[in-house]
Amino acid sequence: MKAREPIERPAPLRAAVYQRVVDLVATGEVEPGQAVTEAELSRSLGVSRTPVREALLRLEAEGVLESAPARGFSLRPLSPAEAAELYPILGALERLAVSTSPPGTLDLAALRALDTELLAATDPVRRWHLDTAFHDTIVAACPNASLRAMIHALRVRVTRYELAYMRDGDRESHSAPLHARILTAFGEGDREAAADLIGRNWDGSHTMVLNWLEGGK
Template sequence: MTMPQHPVPDDPITRAEPLRAAVYARVVGLICSGDYEPGAAITEAALSRALNVSRTPVREALLRLEAEGVLQSALARGFTVRPLLRGETDELYPILAALESLAVTTAVPVSTATLDQLAATLAELEACTDPVRRWRLDTAWHSGIVAASGNGHLASMVTRIRTNLSRYELTYMREVRSRAAADREHREILAALGAGEGDRAAELLRDHWYGGMRLIQDWIKGRS
């Protein structure tokens, strides 16, 4: 029987890194890069060999991702990346919209340095055509807004939701390349932040995420 091929990380884990956190971060990176698509199997043995670590931290990472809703497991069948389900988007996108809106209202006024960095990331995002790179830039742009709030717990919650949604967004971006509307919405949000209009920026962010939810849901419906 042919064994499934498993992606190999570009940067092996060094012993100087905290092992549990490093393994978790590498597995998240593989999922968020699209190396493991929805429905793909993930095995402890293959990952432990690829990362050159024991199976214990790998299993801990996979169990954590299962608890976070990214993976699912079946008795004696290991783990798989959860499939795309419209009902899940109904739950996750409103949470993300609320969290990022809260971040904006606590981040304003945003420093000039942060605004400049957001503008630079957005310019790179608008010029990018590679779907995985676009997703990473989009994530970095939104993360920059959240980080400006100075709320570490809020940032961790947003990261967890974005990781869960990555399997939707990456698959969508691979199949639907037009992102002009999203780029325009980003510009409007950035303009509101630059003007110190926190409530306006929060409203635009909520609209942005709810609009993204509807696009994803229509796309899922069209694929079924």
């Protein structure tokens, strides 16, 4: 595994290592079935093995990695069956997050700025980062920490599908029209409409990704 930029320390090391491993998985640097070991990651990231082990175990618990005796961990393959399970759950949870967020807690200016950047972006990885930030900004307004944690765990798993599809199947942003309507609903203070549109956004992604996985792209 190639050397990567060392993780800077005053940020909480455990969280920084976890996020770096998530990025490696999401961006395709770690491929399905590829062995991932504590030793390789600790060398490439320039950190001790303890936070790496914690990150790998967390990702195994979240359903992203699987472990095998004497092989360490490997990335689970993409599958239509898993996608069909994950997308409806994520859509329902984000709808709930929006509907239970107190009025005035959403950073609407930041959300609009992210959408503007997303519309202009063409690189799949950049678009993934911006789309993730768009949804994270929405979910951050929800006061329910347990709900936010559940959404985060699902987002990590769904991200692999989203980015793989963006790279291979989606040359244009299919969510742009819905994002515009979501922003309008938030701007008008209509959380019910915004929650419904968030759900429709994930439903659309689900359909397109599933068609792509099944060869109908």
